[in-house]
Structure formats: structure tokens, C-alpha cells
Amino acid sequence: MEEFIVIMRLDILTKEAQPSPEQMQVYMQRYHDWVGGIAAQDKFVGGTGLSKEGKVLKFNDVMTDGPYAETKESIAGFITIRAKDLEEAVSLAKGCPILKGEGNTVEVRQIVTGHNKV
């Protein structure tokens, strides 16, 4: 089994794109249905949500408030999963409910350490 990170990107800045509390509840329930399905197969390793606040550090001591000004695809959160290969990891990631929203993306990457990097 290999480990993969599933990075969820969506627009968390534009006011009109933000869900109401009721919608949010539905989204969270769908999110947990998806993660619960992965965890039920014993393929969930860990995961975390991210605060909307943040700083971006750049070359030459430049610091900005978050990465969002330049993109509508902020990292909203990520989970780590176990799968036998990229193909299986992708099939698990396909169930991610944020994919129901236009413009949102999910990126799947295998976790490799310096030791087993080819």
C-alpha cells in the first residue's frame, strides 16, 4: 500500500461563492460520507481542514495575506489516504463532493520520501 495526498481546491474568497450555514451543513455531511467511505475500507490515514486566514511568504521578504488574491483555487483542505496505486487513489478521490462544484479541483499525489524517491 502506498500513501497519497488528496488536495482539495476551491474558491473560498469570493463572497457569492460561499455557502449558507444550511448549505454548509449539507456539504459537511457529504464530505463525511465520502471520507467515512474511505475510512470504512481502512484506507483513511489522516486529514485536516485549513483556516481561511494565512500569510504567503515570497522572495525578497515579501509577505501577503493569503494566496487568494491571485487565484480562485485556494487549498481548502487535504486528506491522506492509502491505496495500492495511483489508479485506486484516483478512484477514491473521485467521490469527493467538492467535484460537484464547477471550478473546484482535487489533486492526487503520491507521498514519497527522500529514501524511496526514484
Place this chain on the structure above:
Amino acid sequence: MQHTTLIPHLFRTEYRKIVSVLCRHFGLQQMEIAEDITSDTFLTAAETWPLKGIPQQPAAWLYHVAKNKTKNYLQRGLLFATKISPDIKNNSAEGYEEEIDLSPQNVNDSQLQMMFAVCHPAISREAQIGLSLRILCGFGIEEIADAFLTSKETVNKRLFRAKEKLKEEKINIELPPPAAMNERLEAVLIIIYLLFNEGYYSVSQNKTLRKDLCLEAMRLCTMLVENESTNKPAVNALLAPMCFHASRFDARISEHGEHILYEEQDAKLWNADLISKGGYFLNRAASGNELSKYHLEAGIAYWNTQKEDTKEKWANILYFYNRLLQIAYSPIAALNRTYALAKVNGKQAGIAAAEQLELTSNHFYFALLGELYTGVDAAKAKEYYEKALVLAKTEADKTAIRKKLDHL
């Protein structure tokens, strides 16, 4: 009560108290002395009571005899120290004048401290369970063997090794310091949780013993919520589902001693008092931000006290299982989660999720598939139930599966 039934009863309730107090007095290095004096006290009762009759206050009688036996033991040590080897400065000379304190307060404190000593992370979980049953719950060697379907020899060996380990690690009988409390408490909660589950779900046919195991687990957990320094949200969160589950004790066993499945239980037999107690502890568990595995189990157990098959019930159970699996995977939680999913999103969704689980050595897995295919594809349902039947280990499980097959 006759002495033939009174002594076993007192053994269960008083052995642990006396042994805890004496262990604390002597220290874990001399745990055997504490155990010997306590056992000897009960032996004296068994010999004396049939001849002289049962004393007015049997428990007080036991305390008195235990105190005297301890005094005699210490006196012998003193004699040895002063007469036989006068040069040796022996600590037991001080011990002689010390009174063994069997007041309710000291009994309680000693038991609480013992809980942390026998659940010390330095010793194996298996040893922790054995010692807990023996020292904290006052179970006899035979009862422990019966509960875990093993021999008395194995239990004795296990307990011996566990005690040696306690000595080796020089573990003290004391409450952990506040900074270490949460971590040490976690180990204690795991043992209480295992004791309860062993009683509630075990394969042992001895039903009285199984119920006793559950009640003992609840008693230990209650001691923890009653003490200020151990009354933490996770402790309340563990006590809550135990109350909820225990509310079905009487409803899940028929007059003939057969196991009655949840769906077939008479909800009127569920113990309303225990359900409301569970609710009380669940509320207390909600203080603070912690969301432990026990909180989620409590949430599931709460909804299981609601017999009616509502959408709300199953949506909540599904949510709690989704969260539970993220922090503590177990095959049984995965199967229950899938059942809840089918209740919320329909059988097809349930079947699709179930087929991904691939728990092909687990009879509950095939029983679940059989259940989900019932009413969808009778041939497949039969096929899966038959697979479950082959894998089922206990007679109760087999009977339940055969019933389902008959109803197809």
C-alpha cells in the same frame, strides 16, 4: 442469605476493597502478602460461619479479621526484627503500630489508585485486563478463565507475570500527577471499555458472568466520574454508551436464555432509568472541545435507544460512524456504517459500499450482504447468508442467520 451464597457475593464486593487497601499499605512489591491476607480472611469466614453462624455485619467482620491478620503478620516481622535479628533495622517495626484504614474514604481512594497502577502503560494490555478483573473487580481465577475461554493455569501464569512486571517497573500506587492525568486516564478507559465489550459481546455462554463484567466496568467508570481529578469529558463520554447499552440487558435475552436481536426486542423492556442516566453523562461529556472515540460511540448508542426507524436516526448514526472510522477503524464499525448508509441512501448504495469492504473472513460481512440483498435479489441474499453460516462461530450467530434464511 445463606453462607453458601453470601460468601461468593461478599468475595465479589469486598475482596477488591480489602486487597486494594492492603496493597497500598504494603506497596506493590509485596502485593502477594496483601492477596494472601485477603484470601485467608475469606477462608476463615468460610470455615467459621457454617459453625458459628453468619455475623451481624458480615463486611465489618471481614474487615476486622483482615486487620487482625495484617497485625499478626506485621508482629511476626517485628518479632523477627527485634528478637531474631536485632541488628537489622526493619521498617516493619514502624508498620506494627499503623492501623489498617478500611474507612469508606480510604477504600475508595485505594481502589482508584489501584486502577491507575494495574492499568499502567508499562505492562501489557492482556496483563492489565487480568489484573483489573482480579484486583479491581474481585473475579475468581475460574471466572476469569471462563470469561476469556481459557484455562485456570493460563490465567494464573498471566497474573503471575503481570505482577512480576509491576514490581520490575517499580510502579507506585498513586494517582498520576495532573499533567499526566489525561494520558494515563486513556489507558484506564481502554481497559474499562474492553471489560464492558467483553461482557456485552463475548462468546462466553455464562450470562450472569457477562452481565457482571458489564456492571463492573460501569462501576469502575462511575468511580472515575465521582472523583474530581478524574471526572473528565472522555470519562463521562464512556459511561454514557455503557448506560445506553445496558438499558437493553433484560430485553436482549429471552426467558429461555436465547439472544434476541435488536429489531425483535420489546422496547418496553428497555430500562428508561439507564437511558436517562446515559443522557445525563452524555451532556456532561459535551463540556469542552474534545471529541473522543467515546463521544462518537455515545452518539451512536444514544440513537440506538430510539427504536423508531426514522431518517433522522440513521442519518445521525451514519454521521457518527463516519467520524468514528476516521479516528478508530474497526471492521465492525465499517459494517455498521454501511448498514446505516443503506438505511439513509437505499439498499443499492449500501450494496455498492459493502462490496468495497472485502471483509471476506468475517461472517458479519456476508450477513450484511445477505441483509442488503434481501428484497433486491433473493438468490444472492441466500448465497451470502449461506456463506455467513459457514463462517459463523457461535451457536447464537448461526441461529440468527438460519432465521434470516428461513424468512427469505
